Amino acid sequence: MADTKLTTALAAAKAEGRAALIGYLPAGFPTVDGGIAAINALIEGGCDVVEVGLPHSDPVLDGAVIQTADDIALRGGVKIKDVLRTVAEVAAAHPAVPVLVMTYWNPVDRYGVARFAADLAAAGGAGCILPDLPVEEAAEWRKAAGEHGLDTVFVVAPSSKDARLAEVTAAGSGFVYAAAVMGVTGTRSAVGNLAEDLVARTRATTALPVCVGLGVSNADQAAEVAAFADGVIVGSAFVKRLLDAADPEAGTAAVRALAADLATGVRRK
C-alpha cells in the first residue's frame, strides 16, 4: 500500500518512539470560522492528525457533549460545503497534517458517495472515519475512496471477536480506530482494562497502527494509553473546552493548551 499523508504522519510519530496525538472537533462549532480556528489550534498545540466531525441531526454514537456541539453547529446552519471548507482551510494552513472527516453515513450517502470522495480529496482531506458503516456495507465507499487516494479508517470495539477483527482490519487503511470502551463518546475518569486487550487482539490481525479512543481528557491518561497504543484519540475533552469557554477566543486558547498538555502525555517515557 502506497504511503499517504496519514501513514506518513503516524510513521513520523513512531520514529520518534511515541504515540501520535489525534484530535477531534466538529465543524461549524461554535461557528464555521470559529471551528476552523479551533481545529488549527489543535494542530498548533501538538496534534499530529485531526478529525473534523460532520455534525448530524441524529448522533446516536455520541454522548451529551458532542450532541450539544452538533446541535449548536446545525442550528448555526452548518452544511456539508462548510465542512469541506473547514477541511480545505485547515489542510492549507498545515499541509503536512492529515485531516480526516468523521461522519455518520447518511450525509455521505445523500451527498453522493463518489461526489463526497472527490470533493473531500479536492479539499485536501486525507480520509474518512464512518462509525456506523460496517465493512459489509462499505464496498461502494471503499471503491470511491481508493480512486481518490483517501484512507478509510474502520472502528473496532471490545465486543469484536477475533475473526471479526481480522475482517475489519483487512478492509481499512491508515490506522485502526480502537473504540475501547463500550458506550457513546464522552470523557471517562479511568482508562479501564478493555483497551490494552483490544489493542493486542487487533495488532494480532494487522500491521496497521492501532489508535485508541476512550474518553481521554488529560496528560496522565494520554500517557497511560500511549504506553500500549500507536495513537491517542481525544474528542469530547476538546469539545468541552469550547463549550465551557466564556468566548470563542478563550475556547481556542483552551483547546490549544489542552492539546499541548496531551502532547507531553504521549511523549512521556
Place this chain on the structure above:
Amino acid sequence: MSELNLPGTQVPDSRGYFGAYGGRFIPEALVAAVEQVAEEYEKAKADPAFAAELDALLKDYTGRPSPLTDVHRFSAEAGGARVLLKREDLNHTGSHKINNVLGQALLTRRMGKTRIIAETGAGQHGVATATACALFGFDCTIYMGEVDTQRQALNVARMRMLGAEVIPVKSGSRTLKDAINEAFRDWVANVDSTHYLFGTVAGPHPFPMMVRDFHRVIGIEARQQVLDRTGRLPDAVVACVGGGSNAMGIFHEFIPDAGVRLIGCEAAGDGADTPKHAATLTKGDPGVLHGSRTYVLQDEDGQTIESHSISAGLDYPGVGPEHAWLKDTGRAEYRPVTDRAAMEALRLLSRTEGIIPAIESAHALAGALELGRELGPEATILVSLSGRGDKDMHTAAEYFGLYDDAEGTN
C-alpha cells in the same frame, strides 16, 4: 413480480435486504449483539418448543385469535363498502405490539439476557414491553420522547405501574426518533446484559424481518376469518404505518394474492404538502436511519427532518425497509391521512360502533372511508384496528372539547 410469489421465504436476503432497502448500518460495538439476535432467532424458528411456547402465550395471555368485526353503521359512511375490523385493540395491553414483544421476550430468555430496553412513541410498545418484563422477570427501561410522555401520560403511568423505568428523552424533536437514538446509546453501553426489544419493522437486520414474522399472525388469522365470513378475499387491506409493524403483519399473508390491494396510511399531520407531517413514504427520499436503508424525511445534506403528527405512534421520519420495497415494486400503495381526517374517523367509529380506536388506527379508518367511497358497496375492506383509544382520551378531549367548561380546538 415473481419474487412476490410466496410470503416469507424470499425477502429479505441473507444481508437483510428487501431489494435496495434494509441492511445493517450499525456501529462495530453492536455487530456481535445484532448477530447474536439473528442467530438466536434462526435457532428459535427451527425449535418446535419455541413455537409452542409462543403460541400458548398468544392464546392464553394475549387472548388470540383476535376477532373480526363487521361494522355496518360505519360502513354506511364508507360508500357502503363492507368494512371488517381486525381487532388488535382487544389484545392484552390494548394493541398489536404485544405480538412482537412476547416473541422477543422469549428470545431474550434464550440469549440469557436479563435486562430489556425499548423505545416507545404512543406508549403501547412500552406498555407491552413492560408487561412482558413483569411476566418474565426482566429489568425494564423504556425511552420515550418528552413530548410523548406528556401526550400519552396514561401509558407512562401504566409502564411505571408494571415496574418499568420510563426515561423521558429531551433531545432533538423529543419524540419517537429521539427515543430510538437514546435506546441505541443505552444498548451500546450495556450490550452484554441487555436486549434492545425494538418495536417496529425498522432498524438493522434482523429486526425488520423478525418483527414482521412475529406480527404475521395478524394477517394469517384475518385472511382465514375474512374467507370464512364472506367466502372470498377482501378487495383491499388497510393499515396505518408508523414504522410499519401492524401493516406488515396484516399485509404479509396477502402479498401473493395479487387481486388484494394493500394500502398503508401514513400520518400527514397538517397535510403532506405542508412542513408539518410524517408522510415518509409519500414525501421522503431513500437514505439511512436507525440502522437500515429506507425512505427518510431528510434535507439535501442527509439531516433528518423532524416529523409532526397528532399521533405519537406515527410521528416518525423513517419507515420499515420492507414497506420501502413494497412501495417501489408497486405491490402496496401508501396514502397520506391528515390529523383532521384521522380525528373525524376516530369520532365516527366511536359514535357508530361503540369502539374507540387509537389515533394511530384512526388513520387506517380514515383511509378506509376514502377507499370505500372510491370502491362502492360491492367492495370489502379489511382494516387493521391496531389499538384502542384509552391512551388518547386526553388528546381527543382537548381536540373535541369533551371536558366540562372547555371548548374544543376543533
